[in-house]
Amino acid sequence: MGTKKTKTWEPRKQRGCIGRIVYSHPASGERYYLRMLLNVVKGPRSFEELRTLDGTVQNTFKDTYFAYGLINDDKEWAEEISWEALSDDILHKKRIQLRYPDMILTEAQIQNYCLVEIQMLLNKNGKALSDFPDLPQPDPSLISHLDNRLIREELNYNIQELKAIHDSLYSSLNPDQLKVYESIIGAVNAQVGGLFFVYGPGGTGKTFLYKTILTKLRSGRMIVLAVASSGIASLLLPDGRTAHIRFVIPLELLENSTCGIKQNTHLAELLHEVKLLILDEAPMTQRYAFEVFDKTL
Structure with a gap:
């Protein structure tokens, strides 16, 4: 030196x-x-x-x-960056990508997709969200649900409109209907399961009761499947289907028949998320159809 x-x-x-x-x-x-x-x-x-x-x-x-x-x-800087500003085009992009122009996403779903977009940008630069423990991580279950067309359809309801319809229907229930309504809604909310058989002649308000239950649960973003034994009966239910179409039940039923529902398909995932199943006109359904569906479940 x-x-x-x-x-x-x-x-x-x-x-x-x-x-x-x-x-x-x-x-x-x-x-x-x-x-x-x-x-x-x-x-x-x-x-x-x-x-x-x-x-x-x-x-x-x-x-x-x-x-x-x-x-x-840097907490104050993180708080100043609003997630709404980062995700303002998520809904528009997903509607185009999934070809579903009327698609509705919750705040949690939009935030999740925003995190996925950030994850993709980081991956391009050799990083990941997991490298930053202070940041939230995307929820994979929400992503799989959103990519499932059947689940999207069952969640794509106008919540405010359903709540208004429910309040109108609920106020018109008679004592017997109210008793059934409270039993079923209580079982769903408590997640205890159960089998309920609603019996009554035509014109006693069974379909009215079903609509009240459907609007209540769907307005809470729960998945409820409404099916019937015939096409005419299914038209009376909001977004109703025939049991054979919804659960791929064979038209020619034998004792050893099975439903055509494959594992890891969108329909299988949908059944995992169902909170309640309503089957109208059940006594008109063949016995083997119940047995086939029971084996599938």
Whole structure:
């Protein structure tokens, strides 16, 4: 090393350096904060001691770094970035992508798709949301449900309109209908299951009761399947189907028949999410149809 006066080289003076702390990029997370703390905390004998400040053990090296006041928390910046601003075009894009112009998404679903978009951008740059523990992670179950056309159709209702219809129907229930209504809704909400047989001659309000139950549960974003033994009866139910079409029940039924529902299909996933199944005109259905569907379940 040269001096200003003599302009000659002198040997470097040894200062008792034990070793070198390896460089760590700020994006490396906890490893970066560990490295920075090693430059601040004197004589730590363990990782726990390194995370201790004034007798309090911090959860992470990052928390310890903040506790020392060495860096300002960016929480206020995160709060200023609204998720609505990041996801304002999610619904429009999904309607085009899934070819479903009337598609309706909840806030949780929109947030989830927004996280998926962020995940894709990070993946292109060799990163992932899991590299940032402070950020929320996408829910895979919501994604699979949204990509299931049958589940989307069963959740794509105008909630406010259904609530208004339910309130009108509910106020007109007679005591017997109200008793059945409360029993069924209570069983669904408590998730205890059950089998309910509603019996009465034509014109006593069975379909009216079914509509009240359907609007109640669907307005709560629950999946309810309404089927009937015949096409005419299914038309009287909101979004009704025949049991043979909905559950792929063979028209020619034998004792050893089975439903045509395959595992891991959209219809199979739909049945996993059903909270209630309404079968109108059940006594008109052949016995084997019940047995076939029971085996499928």
